[in-house]
Amino acid sequence: xxxKILSLIGGDADVGTSRIFWVGFVIVVILFALYPTxxxxxxxxxxxxxxxxxxxxLGMALLWGYCGVLSFGHVAYFGIAGYAYGIIAGNMAxxxxxxxxxxxxxxxxxxxVAGIFAYFVFYARVREWIIPILTLVxxxxxxxxxxxxxxxxxxVGSVLLGGYNGMTGIPSFQIGSFVFMGYSFYYFCMVIVxxxxxxxxxxxxxxxxxxxxxxxxxxxxxxxxxxxxxxxxWLVFVLSAILASVSGLLYVQWGNYITPSQxxxxxxxxxxxxxxxxGRTSLxxxxxxxxxxxxxxxxxxxxxxxxxxxIIGSALVITMLFFPRGIVIMAAEWIGxxxxxxxxxxxx
Amino acid sequence: xxxxxxxxxxxxxxxxxxAFLFLAALGLIVILGMMNIINLAHGELxxxxxxxxxxxxxxxxxxxxxxxxxxxxxxxxxxTVLELLIVRRFYGRELGALVVxxxxxxxxxxxxxxxxxxxxPAIKIPGGSYxxxxxxxxxxxxVLIGISIAxxxxxxxxxxxxxxxxxxxxxxxxxxxxxxxxVPTSRVYTLTFSLGAGLAGLSGALLAPTSTIAPFMGQxxxxxxxxxxxxxxxxxxxxxxxxxxxxxxxxxxPIGMAFGAFLGTVALLVAALIIIxxxxxxxxxxIQKLMDRRRAASIS
Numbered sequence: 051x052x053x054k055i056l057s058l059i060g061g062d063a064d065v066g067t068s069r070i071f072w073v074g075f076v077i078v079v080i081l082f083a084l085y086p087t088x089x090x091x092x093x094x095x096x097x098x099x100x101x102x103x104x105x106x107x108l109g110m111a112l113l114w115g116y117c118g119v120l121s122f123g124h125v126a127y128f129g130i131a132g133y134a135y136g137i138i139a140g141n142m143a144x145x146x147x148x149x150x151x152x153x154x155x156x157x158x159x160x161x162x163v164a165g166i167f168a169y170f171v172f173y174a175r176v177r178e179w180i181i182p183i184l185t186l187v188x189x190x191x192x193x194x195x196x197x198x199x200x201x202x203x204x205x206v207g208s209v210l211l212g213g214y215n216g217m218t219g220i221p222s223f224q225i226g227s228f229v230f231m232g233y234s235f236y237y238f239c240m241v242i243v244x245x246x247x248x249x250x251x252x253x254x255x256x257x258x259x260x261x262x263x264x265x266x267x268x269x270x271x272x273x274x275x276x277x278x279x280x281x282x283x284w285l286v287f288v289l290s291a292i293l294a295s296v297s298g299l300l301y302v303q304w305g306n307y308i309t310p311s312q313x314x315x316x317x318x319x320x321x322x323x324x325x326x327x328x329g330r331t332s333l334x335x336x337x338x339x340x341x342x343x344x345x346x347x348x349x350x351x352x353x354x355x356x357x358x359x360x361i362i363g364s365a366l367v368i369t370m371l372f373f374p375r376g377i378v379i380m381a382a383e384w385i386g387x388x389x390x391x392x393x394x395x396x397x398x
Numbered sequence: 399x400x401x402x403x404x405x406x407x408x409x410x411x412x413x414x415x416x417a418f419l420f421l422a423a424l425g426l427i428v429i430l431g432m433m434n435i436i437n438l439a440h441g442e443l444x445x446x447x448x449x450x451x452x453x454x455x456x457x458x459x460x461x462x463x464x465x466x467x468x469x470x471x472x473x474x475x476x477x478t479v480l481e482l483l484i485v486r487r488f489y490g491r492e493l494g495a496l497v498v499x500x501x502x503x504x505x506x507x508x509x510x511x512x513x514x515x516x517x518x519p520a521i522k523i524p525g526g527s528y529x530x531x532x533x534x535x536x537x538x539x540x541v542l543i544g545i546s547i548a549x550x551x552x553x554x555x556x557x558x559x560x561x562x563x564x565x566x567x568x569x570x571x572x573x574x575x576x577x578x579x580x581v582p583t584s585r586v587y588t589l590t591f592s593l594g595a596g597l598a599g600l601s602g603a604l605l606a607p608t609s610t611i612a613p614f615m616g617q618x619x620x621x622x623x624x625x626x627x628x629x630x631x632x633x634x635x636x637x638x639x640x641x642x643x644x645x646x647x648x649x650x651x652p653i654g655m656a657f658g659a660f661l662g663t664v665a666l667l668v669a670a671l672i673i674i675x676x677x678x679x680x681x682x683x684x685i686q687k688l689m690d691r692r693r694a695a696s697i698s
Contacts, residue, residue, distance in 0.1 A: 114493075120493045120496065120497070122496075122500070167671075170671040170672075170674070171671075171674070173675070174674050174678045176678050177678070177679070178492060178493065179434075179436050179492045180628050180674065182496055183624045183627070184624075184628060187620070187621045187624055187625055187667055187670075190621050191621060191664055191667060195660065198660065315614075315620070316504070319501075319504055322497060322500065326497055356511075356512055357512070359505075359508040360504075360505050360512070362504065363501045363503075363504030363505035363508065364501070366497065366500070366501030366504070367484070367502060367505065370488075370494055370497055370498040371487065371498065374494065
């Protein structure tokens with residue numbers, strides 16, 4: 051049983067199957083775990099922000115890289131979960147079960163919207179370019195809707211939606227009387243990200259993952275083998291929406307606010323950029339790209355640099371032109387050429 | 399004959415909504431129909447058209463119709479450059495093309511913001527307005543409806559009676575075969591992309607007086623334009639654009655008038671989801687099928 055789980059985790063549906071790789075992986079995880087002991091609470095909180103975006107990036111990699119379906123609107127589920135958490139936990143303020151109810155409600159709300167939306171697009175068997183367009187339209191409409199909710203009449207219970215200024219004062223996550231803030235929130239993020247990554251690796255190595263990959267390679271052939279591709283595409287879409295909601299929940303627990311621009315056009319571009327720059331066919335490459343690009347954007351915009359979007363947009367164009375499989379993947383292969391030559395192992 | 403002002407106003411709203419959707423989607427659908435490429439920088443090309451027209455009209459002092467023509471040609475030229483440098487590497491890779499043009503749209507939007515700042519002085523709406531009962535009708539929108547109809551006729555002529563149109567239709571049906579018969583397909587692609595870009599610029603310039611001129615104004619055209627294209631489909635450019643904008647306007651107009659503009663746009667998305675559930679390849683494919691069946695029936 052345990053060897054089966056190990057082989058699922060270590061399978062070759064993602065890069066890195068060698069012993070050297072896993073040693074490196076564990077070292078990196080330990081370094082991340084030790085980071086708060088060397089850094090101020092402020093810096094740890096910044097790194098927590100880079101980490102909390104990873105599930106959203108992983109969802110993009112699963113959907114686009116492994117299943118071949120591109121969504122430009124996954125931030126919609128990020129936003130729906132964030133707002134739903136804010137409404138539920140905000141109304142139950144003072145109750146220690148409020149945040150947990152908020153998390154469940156947020157995940158459920160996102161999954162519901164994603165499920166209905168995905169039913170229409172996948173069961174209609176639309177052409178592949180239609181899905182990104184419709185997901186984008188959905189998230190833009192959500193932004194427009196949330197943007198006009200300023201004023202006192204737009205409230206749910208005691209929580210104001212807040213229009214373009216967004217929803218503020220969202221409670222942090224807590225279990226019992228323990229509130230996750232600062233260092234403890236950093237570790238909370240880290241554990242969730244690790245769980246997401248490892249369980250997704252198991253998923254893509256499982257039979258289900260193999261079929262999903264086959265759908266990406268050749269939908270017609272997979273279908274003639276007797277697999278219901280629509281149901282699987284639907285499930286993967288909902289799953290990736292849930293991953294996006296995990297990021298959305300962590301985001302509102304981190305900053306205690308959310309604004310409609312989180313579901314706007316510029317935010318919508320980000321997960322696609324992480325997945326393209328990293329290399330959408332590898333979960334780990336997307337994780338690395340998510341951390342690095344978030345660090346770059348955060349540093350640039352913290353300096354008030356207006357060129358951030360130009361730089362990020364150009365990075366996307368350059369990646370698509372010259373590194374179509376992703377910069378991290380192509381760099382890893384390039385390094386692998388040197389490290390693999392003498393020993394013939396399959397590291398990197 | 400006395401017309402009910404409300405009915406007249408409904409007809410007018412229907413016409414303006416259809417014209418708006420048609421203008422917003424036209425350049426996009428021309429490119430999609432020919433090359434299977436969705437140009438996500440479409441909104442930014444419209445924004446460029448609006449900027450060129452504003453600068454030509456307000457600063458260079460050109461009359462507005464001339465400024466619109468200038469926008470068409472300058473954005474078409476920009477489109478040619480884009481096609482030659484970037485877009486042509488993505489033929490046959492639909493999703494790659496989507497992503498790369500999205501990157502372009504980010505750069506163009508933010509770049510315009512950095513160069514021209516957050517706002518441009520708007521263009522005054524040319525022409526006056528009529529009032530009838532308690533409703534008023536803008537002359538300019540009536541002209542836009544007329545221009546939309548003229549564009550349909552012009553495009554029909556272009557695709558039906560010119561050498562470019564013949565080659566374009568041949569390339570659309572079977573690119574390999576067209577190439578074997580001596581059609582310069584890559585030049586046809588370049589011309590089509592710049593035509594689509596130019597039409598986006600033209601629409602942007604025409605719609606400029608009706609909206610605020612800002613770097614991110616392209617975003618407001620994204621949702622309506624893409625819904626129109628999705629519903630229209632790519633089987634036939636003209637029937638797709640016309641059929642879809644008329645149908646969607648028939649849905650949006652009553653809902654928009656009764657419940658406000660935002661719910662009108664939501665109704666567009668819901669309608670699009672239901673329509674593609676029934677006609678996955680869009681209205682144009684359905685119309686095409688009906689026409690083929692009629693032709694087959696008349697032959698036998």
